[in-house]
Amino acid sequence: MSLSPVYGVLQNASMVDFPGKLAAVFFLTGCNFTCGFCHNAALMGRVDAAGLPWTEVEQICRKFRDNWVEGAVVTGGEPTLNPGVFQVVEKLREWGFAIKLDTNGSRPRILEKLLPQVDYVAMDVKFAPADYPARAGFADVAALTESIRLISEQAKAYEFRTTVIEAWHDAAAMRAIGEWVRGAKLHVLQAFVPRGELPDPACRDMPETRAETLHAYADLLRPYVDRVEIRGEF
Numbered sequence: 438m439s440l441s442p443v444y445g446v447l448q449n450a451s452m453v454d455f456p457g458k459l460a461a462v463f464f465l466t467g468c469n470f471t472c473g474f475c476h477n478a479a480l481m482g483r484v485d486a487a488g489l490p491w492t493e494v495e496q497i498c499r500k501f502r503d504n505w506v507e508g509a510v511v512t513g514g515e516p517t518l519n520p521g522v523f524q525v526v527e528k529l530r531e532w533g534f535a536i537k538l539d540t541n542g543s544r545p546r547i548l549e550k551l552l553p554q555v556d557y558v559a560m561d562v563k564f565a566p567a568d569y570p571a572r573a574g575f576a577d578v579a580a581l582t583e584s585i586r587l588i589s590e591q592a593k594a595y596e597f598r599t600t601v602i603e604a605w606h607d608a609a610a611m612r613a614i615g616e617w618v619r620g621a622k623l624h625v626l627q628a629f630v631p632r633g634e635l636p637d638p639a640c641r642d643m644p645e646t647r648a649e650t651l652h653a654y655a656d657l658l659r660p661y662v663d664r665v666e667i668r669g670e671f
């Protein structure tokens with residue numbers, strides 16, 4: 438029985454992970470960032486972890502399809518690190534799902550090959566370019582710039598998104614993010630929510646982002662992009 442690169446699948450379909458679609462969420466392992474606020478830290482370092490058997494993935498997909506789930510979210514970790522990502526996307530398309538890819542934007546050459554195969558891309562623009570090395574442990578800002586360009590020019594539909602952490606994102610940082618994605622169709626802001634198991638202990642005690650901050654930063658980003666959305670209950 439051959440193993441797939443799919444490490445896990447959310448039990449229930451999600452209403453919030455794929456705009457406009459009820460979606461199943463598929464996790465691939467491995468990440469090349471070290472975000473202290475990562476909610477999927479268990480997947481970060483495990484790029485070669487064994488996945489589920491394909492037969493099991495197929496059964497899961499059939500169950501979702503029987504329950505009117507039309508979208509599949511391929512996420513991580515960072516899915517473009519996993520050499521099996523192409524096969525996963527191909528299979529999910531064969532099984533009839535529309536595909537959304539979540540990415541941190543670090544691998545533009547892989548992303549470029551995936552873009553024709555996916556229906557929606559969400560790229561995290563986590564920080565201002567200068568803050569990436571310290572906050573995400575990733576210094577190749579040129580790769581991120583290239584991914585922003587590719588997505589803006591070639592994706593069928595897309596969003597850039599920023600999880601706002603008040604201690605780390607000030608107005609200057611948000612303007613730098615706005616400059617970086619200038620001309621984009623959609624930028625999504627979402628609240629940081631602390632949790633006890635976050636990798637960086639300092640993040641565990643940070644306060645949840647206030648609604649007024651999200652609204653102020655949304656106003657700040659509006660001159661740069663076509664549309665800004667605040668996701669969540671704000």
Ligand code: SF4
Nearest residue numbers: 468470472475514541
């Ligand atoms: S890029 Fe995403 S998965 Fe990777 S460490 Fe950061 S938050 Fe976690």
